[in-house]
Every structure is written in structure tokens, then in C-alpha cells.
Amino acid sequence: MVSHRRPGDPPRPGPRTWRPWRSAWLDAAYSPTGFWSTxxxxxxxxxxxxxxxxxxxxxxxxxxxxxxxxxxxxxxxxxxxxxxxxxxxxxxxxxxxxxxxxxxxxxxxxxxxxxxxxxxxxxxxxxxxxxxxxxxxxxxxxxxxxxxxxPVVGRRAGTWHEVEVDGRGHERPGAAVGAEDRAWLADWWESGSPEVVRAEVxxxxxxxxxxxxxxxxxxxxxxxxxxxGHLATQRPVEGSLLAYGRGRQRAPVPDGSVNLTAxxxxxxxxxxxxxxxxxxxxxxxxxxxxxxxxxxxxxxxxxxxxxxxxxxxxxxxxxxxxxxxxxxxxxxx
Ligand SMILES: C[S@@+](CC[C@H](N)C(=O)[O-])C[C@H]1O[C@@H](n2cnc3c(N)ncnc32)[C@H](O)[C@@H]1O
CATH class of the missing domain: 3.40.50.12710 (Rossmann fold)
Incomplete structure (x- = not known):
């Protein structure tokens, strides 16, 4: 990919840096090298x-x-x-x-x-x-x-956690989800679809x-x-994060080369x-x-x-x- 970095831009996280999807997606969309910027x-x-x-x-x-x-x-x-x-x-x-x-x-x-x-x-x-x-x-x-x-979150044994992602799109479970997001998930994802294991807040x-x-x-x-979109009774059990690039659906990688959507x-x-x-x-x-x-x-x-x-x-x-x-x-x- 062509580099769109400018002098003074903050250092770009390396491919091995783990971050919650919530910040990785923000950067991938809006940073100077992000999808909507380039x-x-x-x-x-x-x-x-x-x-x-x-x-x-x-x-x-x-x-x-x-x-x-x-x-x-x-x-x-x-x-x-x-x-x-x-x-x-x-x-x-x-x-x-x-x-x-x-x-x-x-x-x-x-x-x-x-x-x-x-x-x-x-x-x-x-x-x-x-x-x-x-x-x-x-x-x-x-x-x-x-x-x-x-934010992209996962659920294990009834507890919500952040999903972390590295620069190549590999994922792992992260910290527990904060109170406001938990309340939103209880209202909108847990009530109608208790089997859900992954969601977007x-x-x-x-x-x-x-x-x-x-x-x-x-x-x-x-x-x-x-x-x-989706309604309470039909939430996608594994969430709905997707990526599109060059005319096709791609793996969700937060590097600014694809459009991330949920x-x-x-x-x-x-x-x-x-x-x-x-x-x-x-x-x-x-x-x-x-x-x-x-x-x-x-x-x-x-x-x-x-x-x-x-x-x-x-x-x-x-x-x-x-x-x-x-x-x-x-x-x-
Ligand atoms: C998928 S495109 C949709 C464009 C158009 N509405 C259509 O349906 O063809 C999303 C648009 O939203 C803009 N966009 C994304 N995030 C935004 C934000 N936070 N504030 C303002 N515009 C944003 C992008 O620049 C892009 O043009």
C-alpha cells in the first residue's frame, strides 16, 4: 500500500501490536492512513x-x-x-x-x-x-x-470482554467491557438472543x-x-463485523486498506x-x-x-x- 504518513503523525502500531477493536477500527477508518482518509x-x-x-x-x-x-x-x-x-x-x-x-x-x-x-x-x-x-x-x-x-466484544460464560486485534487481523480476548457498554448489551443483545457469543456495541x-x-x-x-441491520430476535450469533476491499468481501484487518462495517x-x-x-x-x-x-x-x-x-x-x-x-x-x- 502507498504510504500516506506525514511528518509528525503518531507512530503507526506494528503488525504485532494488540489493541481493542474499538481503537483499531477508529484508526483504520480515520487516521491519516485510514480508509476514509486515503x-x-x-x-x-x-x-x-x-x-x-x-x-x-x-x-x-x-x-x-x-x-x-x-x-x-x-x-x-x-x-x-x-x-x-x-x-x-x-x-x-x-x-x-x-x-x-x-x-x-x-x-x-x-x-x-x-x-x-x-x-x-x-x-x-x-x-x-x-x-x-x-x-x-x-x-x-x-x-x-x-x-x-x-467496539467489538465477545462473551464467555456470560461475561463480556473486549476483542483485541493485531495489525494482521488476528484476535484474542481482552479486558472486561465497561459498565455503559454492558448495560447497552443487556438491553439490546442479551434479551432476544441469549446464544450470542460476539457483538458490536x-x-x-x-x-x-x-x-x-x-x-x-x-x-x-x-x-x-x-x-x-438486525432486530433483537435475529442478532447474528457471531456479530456482523465485515470488510470490503477492491470489489470483494475481505478479512477484517485494521490497516486502512479495507472498509470495515458492522x-x-x-x-x-x-x-x-x-x-x-x-x-x-x-x-x-x-x-x-x-x-x-x-x-x-x-x-x-x-x-x-x-x-x-x-x-x-x-x-x-x-x-x-x-x-x-x-x-x-x-x-x-
Ligand atoms: C459507505 S459510504 C456511503 C456513501 C453514500 N451515502 C452512499 O450510500 O453511496 C460512507 C460515507 O460516510 C462518510 N463517513 C464515514 N465516517 C464518517 C464520519 N464519522 N463523519 C462524517 N462522514 C463519515 C465516508 O466519508 C463515506 O463517504
């Missing part, structure tokens, strides 16, 4: 908004007429916003991401650089108040929350979501999360949003959302074929069809 995601994996316009059409259908601005949080290369620019004329569009504005982005789309600090649970460059004041907001977080680094995702929802609700708006505890997110003052307006898999109101197929046979294959990919079980759509916010918007 890599172009399009070269590594594809998200559902890259498949075509259908996701954007379904998002646009959820945007109430009163909305003045759609903010895409963790917008990436802003494919969703580029489609929305045609679908929602007259609505301001803003992408928010820790990365720079994508080259060639539609001039109708605004851009704001901001980073959500998962340890301090706050935005570091102003947060929602700085992003837009253009009327009632509709926030979207599309395949964003699953990328926020979280999603408190930082709940906090990130609560910030967005609270801000949207205070302005009469709504927030939509679309992400991979599914979101969706029911914990629902609670976080409701505690932030929102009503839950939609909670469904993407297969149901896109299957309910299929867009009319284009008249030309080739266009119709492309549309059918996009619809099939976006609703396929085991992949994009399993994405959860969670809409929360003010009811009368």
Missing part, C-alpha cells in the same frame, strides 16, 4: 444508490411537500443527491461528509465538510446548525451508520442518529436511515430516535419499500430491461433487499 470508496464497493435512480425515487416519495432542504449525511460521491436534483426541483440539496466535495458534482447540490466524532458523540465542524437553514429539513443517512466504528450509532433526529424534529422535519441494531436506533422526540413513521426492509410502489417501467425494451434488473438487485434478499428503512420525525410535516 481511499475512494467507489473503487472498493458499491452502495444501493449507485445501482440507478430507484432508491432516489423512493426517497423522494417520502419527502413531504413542506420540506425546504434535503441533507444527505455521509453523502459519499453524492449519487443520491444527483438523482434528487432532478426529482425535487425547488428543494435545496446539501451533502455532508468528512470528505471533500466530489469532483464534477451537480452545481445544484451544496456541500459541507463535517466529521462525526464517535468517541465524543458530536460533530466537529458545526453540526446540523451549520449545514443549512433553508426551511424544513429532511435528513438522509444512507449506508452511513454501519460505517461508524464501534452500537451506542455511538444511537447517539449519532439521535443528534440528527433531534435537530430534524425541532424544525418540524424528518430523518431517514437506510442501512444494514450492521446496525435497528431497534436501538428506533428507541434513540423516539427518545429524541420523534415518531416512528416507517420501519421496513428495502424489498418491501421498493416492492410496494414499483416505478412504471420505461417504454423502450432496453430501458425496461435495465429497470427490471435494477429493481431485482435492489430487492434481492441477502443483499440490498435486506436494507432497513427507518423514517422518524414530526408526524405533520
Amino acid at each position: 481511499q475512494q470508496p467507489g473503487g472498493h464497493f458499491s452502495t444501493a444508490v449507485r445501482a440507478g435512480p430507484l432508491v432516489a425515487q423512493a426517497v423522494a416519495a417520502l419527502v413531504p411537500a413542506s420540506v425546504g432542504v434535503v441533507v444527505d449525511v455521509g453523502a459519499g460521491d453524492a449519487r443520491l443527491l444527483a438523482h434528487l436534483a432532478d426529482l425535487l426541483p425547488g428543494v435545496a440539496l446539501v451533502g455532508v461528509d468528512r470528505r471533500v466535495r466530489p469532483e464534477g458534482l451537480d452545481p445544484r447540490v451544496g456541500w459541507f465538510r463535517d466529521h462525526f466524532d464517535v468517541e465524543r458523540e458530536r460533530w466537529t465542524n458545526g453540526g446540523p446548525d451549520a449545514w443549512s437553514s433553508a426551511g424544513t429539513p429532511f435528513l438522509v443517512a444512507h449506508e452511513w451508520l454501519d460505517d461508524l466504528p464501534v 452500537g451506542r455511538a450509532r444511537d447517539a449519532a442518529w439521535a443528534v440528527l433526529v433531534r435537530w430534524a424534529v425541532a424544525r418540524g422535519g424528518r430523518a431517514l436511515a437506510v442501512d444494514y 450492521a446496525v441494531a435497528v431497534d436501538a436506533l428506533v428507541r434513540a430516535g423516539e427518545d429524541a422526540g420523534a415518531e416512528t413513521l416507517l420501519l421496513e426492509r428495502q424489498s418491501a419499500v421498493l416492492g410496494r410502489h414499483p416505478e412504471p417501467a420505461p417504454a423502450d425494451p432496453l430501458g425496461a430491461l435495465v429497470r427490471r434488473s435494477e429493481q431485482a438487485a435492489l430487492t434481492a434478499p441477502g443483499r440490498w433487499g435486506d436494507l432497513w428503512w427507518l423514517l422518524q420525525g414530526a408526524r405533520a410535516s
Whole structure:
């Protein structure tokens, strides 16, 4: 891998250094040599908004007429916003991401650089108040929350411990998990799935979501999360930490060469949003959302074929069809 180190950067942990996943993942994502600092995601994996316009059409259908601005949080290369620019004329569009504005982005789309600090649970460059004041907001977080680094923990004889990892991805059990994380695990992982031996502690995702929802609700708006996830009764017994690199699933190694991701505890997110003052307006898999109101197929046979294959990919079980759509916010918007 090309070295992106700069003079003054802290020494990089060697391949034999053991650290809890919680700090190893943070570095692997955000350090100067981390994935989001050095890599172009399009070269590594594809998200559902890259498949075509259908996701954007379904998002646009959820945007109430009163909305003045759609903010895409963790917008990436802003494919969703580029489609929305045609679908929602007259609505301001803003992408928010820790990365720079994508080259060639539609001039109708605004851009704001901001980073959500998962340890301090706050935005570091102003947060929602700085992003837009253009009327009632509709926030979207599309395949964003699953990328926020979280602690990976294991369970032995009923006791939770940190999972430590070295620079090559080898693992070993670490120290006991702290009280706040234990309480979260008791609420969200132990109750419905007692056989679980490994988990990810999603408190930082709940906090990130609560910030967005609270801000949207205070302005009469709504927030939509679309992400991979699970509910209490179906937690993955061995957790859900995965890595993607160069178009394939890879071994999770915290060296910045792959995108690390773990599914979101969706029911914990629902609670976080409701505690932030929102009503839950939609909670469904993407297969149901896109299957309910299929867009009319284009008249030309080739266009119709492309549309059918996009619809099939976006609703396929085991992949994009399993994405959860969670809409929360003010009811009368
Ligand atoms: C998987 S990509 C999703 C991009 C886009 N929403 C899509 O669905 O194609 C995740 C995006 O979140 C951004 N991101 C990751 N962690 C972030 C953080 N803590 N604060 C702000 N942006 C972050 C990354 O830079 C990346 O563009």
C-alpha cells in the first residue's frame, strides 16, 4: 500500500501490536492512513444508490411537500443527491461528509465538510446548525451508520470482554467491557438472543442518529436511515463485523486498506430516535419499500430491461433487499 504518513503523525502500531477493536477500527477508518482518509470508496464497493435512480425515487416519495432542504449525511460521491436534483426541483440539496466535495458534482447540490466524532458523540465542524437553514429539513443517512466504528466484544460464560486485534487481523480476548457498554448489551443483545457469543456495541450509532433526529424534529422535519441491520430476535450469533476491499468481501484487518462495517441494531436506533422526540413513521426492509410502489417501467425494451434488473438487485434478499428503512420525525410535516 502507498504510504500516506506525514511528518509528525503518531507512530503507526506494528503488525504485532494488540489493541481493542474499538481503537483499531477508529484508526483504520480515520487516521491519516485510514480508509476514509486515503481511499475512494467507489473503487472498493458499491452502495444501493449507485445501482440507478430507484432508491432516489423512493426517497423522494417520502419527502413531504413542506420540506425546504434535503441533507444527505455521509453523502459519499453524492449519487443520491444527483438523482434528487432532478426529482425535487425547488428543494435545496446539501451533502455532508468528512470528505471533500466530489469532483464534477451537480452545481445544484451544496456541500459541507463535517466529521462525526464517535468517541465524543458530536460533530466537529458545526453540526446540523451549520449545514443549512433553508426551511424544513429532511435528513438522509444512507449506508452511513454501519460505517461508524464501534467496539467489538465477545462473551464467555456470560461475561463480556473486549476483542483485541493485531495489525494482521488476528484476535484474542481482552479486558472486561465497561459498565455503559454492558448495560447497552443487556438491553439490546442479551434479551432476544441469549446464544450470542460476539457483538458490536452500537451506542455511538444511537447517539449519532439521535443528534440528527433531534435537530430534524425541532424544525418540524424528518430523518431517514437506510442501512444494514438486525432486530433483537435475529442478532447474528457471531456479530456482523465485515470488510470490503477492491470489489470483494475481505478479512477484517485494521490497516486502512479495507472498509470495515458492522450492521446496525435497528431497534436501538428506533428507541434513540423516539427518545429524541420523534415518531416512528416507517420501519421496513428495502424489498418491501421498493416492492410496494414499483416505478412504471420505461417504454423502450432496453430501458425496461435495465429497470427490471435494477429493481431485482435492489430487492434481492441477502443483499440490498435486506436494507432497513427507518423514517422518524414530526408526524405533520
Ligand atoms: C459507505 S459510504 C456511503 C456513501 C453514500 N451515502 C452512499 O450510500 O453511496 C460512507 C460515507 O460516510 C462518510 N463517513 C464515514 N465516517 C464518517 C464520519 N464519522 N463523519 C462524517 N462522514 C463519515 C465516508 O466519508 C463515506 O463517504
